Structure formats: structure tokens, C-alpha cells
Amino acid sequence: MSCELSVIERLSRAIVEADRGVIHRPRLANAVGQIDQEHQEVAVPRQPDPVDPSQSPWHLLGATLRHYRELAGDSLQEVASKVLVDYSLLARWERGARPAPADAVRRLDIHLNAGGILIALHGIVTKQVSTSVARAATMSDPDDMDQARRNLLAGLAALGASAMVPPTEGLEQLRAIIDHRVGVPGIAEWEERVWEYGLQIPSRPPASMVADLSLALLAFQKAMAGAPGSEFPQWARVNARLTLLLATVLGYAGNRLESWAWWATARRAALQTGDDEAIALVDADEAIQGFYEDRPPALLLSRLNNALALTQDRPNAATARALATRSQLLAMLGDHAGARASLDQQARVFDSLPNHVTADELSVGGWTERRLLHTRSLVHALSRHPDAERAQSEALRAHPRGVPRGEVQLRLHGAISAVRNGDVDDGLEHARSIVTGLGSNVSQFVVRTASMVADAVPASGQSRATVRDYREWLALPAASL
Structure with a gap:
């Protein structure tokens, strides 16, 4: 002492x-x-x-x-x-x-x-x-x-x-x-940087993105403090977007508590923009991530309803994302009719989306056909839809190369369908091999989708040794999977 x-x-x-x-x-x-x-x-x-x-x-x-x-x-x-x-x-x-x-x-x-x-x-x-x-x-x-x-x-x-x-x-x-x-970076440079970060999120390891975005946000606060007042709306939008991205990658990295706190910060940053779509996007994206973090369904539905009330079904990325998440959430809760209705509504909104949204294939800010098909694949798998296998095949064909985590999720949808159709052991083993093949590039989305495979086992089969072993394996740190 x-x-x-x-x-x-x-x-x-x-x-x-x-x-x-x-x-x-x-x-x-x-x-x-x-x-x-x-x-x-x-x-x-x-x-x-x-x-x-x-x-x-x-x-x-x-x-x-x-x-x-x-x-x-x-x-x-x-x-x-x-x-x-x-x-x-x-x-x-x-x-x-x-x-x-x-x-x-x-x-x-x-x-x-x-x-x-x-x-x-x-x-x-x-x-x-x-x-x-x-x-x-x-x-x-x-x-x-x-x-x-x-x-x-x-x-x-x-x-x-x-x-x-x-x-x-x-x-x-x-x-x-x-x-x-x-001269110091202006708003145009920061807008480009945010766009580039959005491109990197689907494929880069989440932990490295947390570090980069944290430093970028710190530098941005200093730059924003010295920005002209006439440019405040542009700077506020970039601030909201950067904060949203940090909340997202914290969740991807498995830092759930920090992620939840950052979603609240992102919402306050979005409120500063005075832009209903920016606010709705935060609510929709938090609900998307919360769905894969197994957060309370009532909370997620509240976020989604608020997002849809703000957008009033206008065709934009926030509306499409909110409808997609609502359909997945309802399917998981067993409301298959409500899930199909949200899917159909999402398809109608997609047909009216601006080209710059539907053509943005790489970043997290776009909403392309492959995202529509991804949602349909999961909803059909969860609801045991007769077209589930075809939906998964269509989604895989539309999936871009270089985004391995998304492809793994789609293949896990097939494992969910296999388990729901009675092939429990084969479905679990298939899911394990899929996730293991991803190596260290495992996100919270992948882990949660993999857990849905075990959740799809009927209550009478949850005590099986293969199910218990699978859940124990899935509880290991991502680096050990």
C-alpha cells in the first residue's frame, strides 16, 4: 500500500x-x-x-x-x-x-x-x-x-x-x-468524407471504423464551430450524418450500450437540422439496428411509427427503411399478414424513389433493389412463406460483390427456412459453417441473424443437444466464432 x-x-x-x-x-x-x-x-x-x-x-x-x-x-x-x-x-x-x-x-x-x-x-x-x-x-x-x-x-x-x-x-x-x-476543409470536403465513410461501413471491420469516425467527428466539431452562420443547415446535416454513422458502427462492433447512447445523440443532432427526413432516418436506422440487437419490439415500433409519421409515406430512403424494418419485426412477432402488408407498401414506395437513392448500391445511405429483395428474403424465411427459397435466390443474385457480411446474412435466411421445414441439425450446421467462413469480419447483424436460426427451432426441440451446442458457440466472442 x-x-x-x-x-x-x-x-x-x-x-x-x-x-x-x-x-x-x-x-x-x-x-x-x-x-x-x-x-x-x-x-x-x-x-x-x-x-x-x-x-x-x-x-x-x-x-x-x-x-x-x-x-x-x-x-x-x-x-x-x-x-x-x-x-x-x-x-x-x-x-x-x-x-x-x-x-x-x-x-x-x-x-x-x-x-x-x-x-x-x-x-x-x-x-x-x-x-x-x-x-x-x-x-x-x-x-x-x-x-x-x-x-x-x-x-x-x-x-x-x-x-x-x-x-x-x-x-x-x-x-x-x-x-x-x-485553408481548412470546407463543407463540401466534409460532405464527401461522410459519403466515403458510408461506402466503407458495409465491408470494413467495425472496430477500425469506430476509431476513424470518432476522430473525424472530433475534427468536425472544431470545423463546425468556425463555419459561417449562413452555412449552418449544411453543417448540421453533416453533423447528424456523421453521428448516425458512429452510432451504427458501434452497434456493428457489439458496443451496444455506447451505441444506444449515440443514437440518442444522433437524434438530437438531427433535430438541429429541422429536416423531417433527417430525423426520420435516425429513427428508422436505430430501429433497423435495434431489430438485430433484440431490443424491445415496442420501442422499435415506436421509432418506426415516428419515422413514418414524419415522412408521411413520401418516397425517400427513410420511408423505405422504416417499412422494411417494420415488415421484418412483424414477421418475427408472428404477424405475417402485417409483415406482408408492409412489404407491399415498401415495394410501392421503392417504385417512386429518386434515382440517386435507388442507384446508391454501395453506401449505407442508399436503398436499392437488392435491399428490397434482402428484406423480402428474411420476411419470407421468418414467416415460412412458400416462396422463401425463390426470394433468397433472387436476393443472392442481386447482391453486390465485396460485401461479404450481407451475403452471409442471406445464406443464413436459407438456414432459417431449413430449420422451419424440419431440417434442424442440417440447418444449424449449415449456419455455423457460413458464419465461420466469414472469419473475423463478423458484425452484430450477422450474429443476430445466426441466432434467428436457433430461434426458428420449435419449442419442443429447443432442448436438443445440437441446439444447446449451437447457442453456446454463438455466445463466444466474434473473434472465436
Whole structure:
């Protein structure tokens, strides 16, 4: 205990002394280095991957975070599960390869009993980096420029054999200098960036999208604060769209609680636009994701009804998405007549959709024929429709290449049909092989669709060993499936 108190006291003193406008990195780095060495000698029998606290402010925070985690005797996975973050992201924060967000640092500080040290250090690091980048944007003194050059070279040298470039102070300084010369990104660039993110979501690993979108949203808030008032509606729409995308990928990555909170934020961001379609799109997309997260049907129906009330059945993406989700939800609840009615209404809306919506095949913002067919495939599978097999074949033929998760879902629809038709063991084994073939690229949508295969087994067969084994396998972490 005396060692632990000494650690906290010395680190607190170093942080207080450092917070005098600009961080005194060598002194803080020395304090953390001594703490790490002392802790390894006393409490940690193994040597962790090296972290040099003097390399950058984020490396300093990472070394401190690692110290408190190891002091608690917890693994990365144990801490990540308790504070609701992906453990691979936590590992990157410890290595200084990613800036840690303030809300996650707050949860980590509480869980690791750091007594506010991590929170204070995060504030200092953020302030120092912001000050350094702001100073770099206007620098003209040769010594200052040379310091920026040294920071850049130090960050690039730290890459080593890594295939991923981490954010470094030097790169941020370089970009700030150039932006000061040529101008910061305007709304047109941000609109293009949001569109590109929408293209990436169906095929990229969700965890990497969470990191990229988080950083993009942070940068966007700064840009939006300095935007002309006359452009506010455009900036508000991009803000709502970025926030919606982050809520979506958090759900894809399995971070359900964080995703739910971000959906509420996305709804408030959409309200700022004053655009009924933007608000309806948030409600419809939350319901789509909530359907695959097994959220309460009453809540989902409330979201869908609100979306449809806002759009008043006008032919747009929000209306089509809301009707599609309602048909799937009703089919799952056993209201097959209501599900078919929503399917028919969705088909009528689809025929009147603008070309830019029906032609957007790749992004999550479009609503193409293959999405219509995907919905029909699942509804027919859930309702044991006689045309289920044909609906699945049509949907598979229309599915684009390069989007493996969507194709896996469609093949799982076939497994649902097989189980409903009495081929329980074959259907479950087929579903398992389909999901396993996807490797690590498993999303929450895939896992939930796979669970529908087991749900399709009649109540009298739920106690079968094959069903129990399948459910236990499906409960494993995505990386283990």
C-alpha cells in the first residue's frame, strides 16, 4: 500500500508541476518511467511491450494507463469489458497509437481507482497537443519549424514494422501548417468524407471504423464551430450524418450500450437540422439496428411509427427503411399478414424513389433493389412463406460483390427456412459453417441473424443437444466464432 501511495503522490506532483501552460514532457516522462520500473519490480512478473513515455504526449498517457491497469492486476480484455470499449482499442491507447477519448478515460480512471490522475493527465495532454498544433499553424521562426521537423521524424521513426500509421504530434503539426497556408476543409470536403465513410461501413471491420469516425467527428466539431452562420443547415446535416454513422458502427462492433447512447445523440443532432427526413432516418436506422440487437419490439415500433409519421409515406430512403424494418419485426412477432402488408407498401414506395437513392448500391445511405429483395428474403424465411427459397435466390443474385457480411446474412435466411421445414441439425450446421467462413469480419447483424436460426427451432426441440451446442458457440466472442 505504501508503494501505491508513493506512486500516486509522485505522479500527481509531476502532473501539477507540468500543468503550467505547456507540458514539461521530460519531467513527466521520467516520473512515469520510474513508476513503471518500480511497479514491474514489485508487482508485475512479466515485461510488457515497451512504451516510451517521452515519444509523445499520447505515449505518456498510455504508459500511465498501463501502469494503473497492471497495478490493478487486470488484463486488457478484463478492463475493456468493464469500461465498454474494444480491448484492441485499449491496447492502442496504451501504446500511444490512438488518442483516447475523454469519456473512456473517465471510465478507466474510475474503474482503475486512479483517483483522477488519468483524467487530469488526459486534460493536460489534450491541451498540450492543441497548443502545439495551433502554434505550428502560424509558425515562421526557423527554430520552431525545425522543432516541428524533429517531431515529425520522431513520430515516423516510431512506426517501425507496423502497417498502420498512428496519429503523431508531428503529422498534426504538418497538417496544421499546410491548412494555415491553403485553408481548412470546407463543407463540401466534409460532405464527401461522410459519403466515403458510408461506402466503407458495409465491408470494413467495425472496430477500425469506430476509431476513424470518432476522430473525424472530433475534427468536425472544431470545423463546425468556425463555419459561417449562413452555412449552418449544411453543417448540421453533416453533423447528424456523421453521428448516425458512429452510432451504427458501434452497434456493428457489439458496443451496444455506447451505441444506444449515440443514437440518442444522433437524434438530437438531427433535430438541429429541422429536416423531417433527417430525423426520420435516425429513427428508422436505430430501429433497423435495434431489430438485430433484440431490443424491445415496442420501442422499435415506436421509432418506426415516428419515422413514418414524419415522412408521411413520401418516397425517400427513410420511408423505405422504416417499412422494411417494420415488415421484418412483424414477421418475427408472428404477424405475417402485417409483415406482408408492409412489404407491399415498401415495394410501392421503392417504385417512386429518386434515382440517386435507388442507384446508391454501395453506401449505407442508399436503398436499392437488392435491399428490397434482402428484406423480402428474411420476411419470407421468418414467416415460412412458400416462396422463401425463390426470394433468397433472387436476393443472392442481386447482391453486390465485396460485401461479404450481407451475403452471409442471406445464406443464413436459407438456414432459417431449413430449420422451419424440419431440417434442424442440417440447418444449424449449415449456419455455423457460413458464419465461420466469414472469419473475423463478423458484425452484430450477422450474429443476430445466426441466432434467428436457433430461434426458428420449435419449442419442443429447443432442448436438443445440437441446439444447446449451437447457442453456446454463438455466445463466444466474434473473434472465436
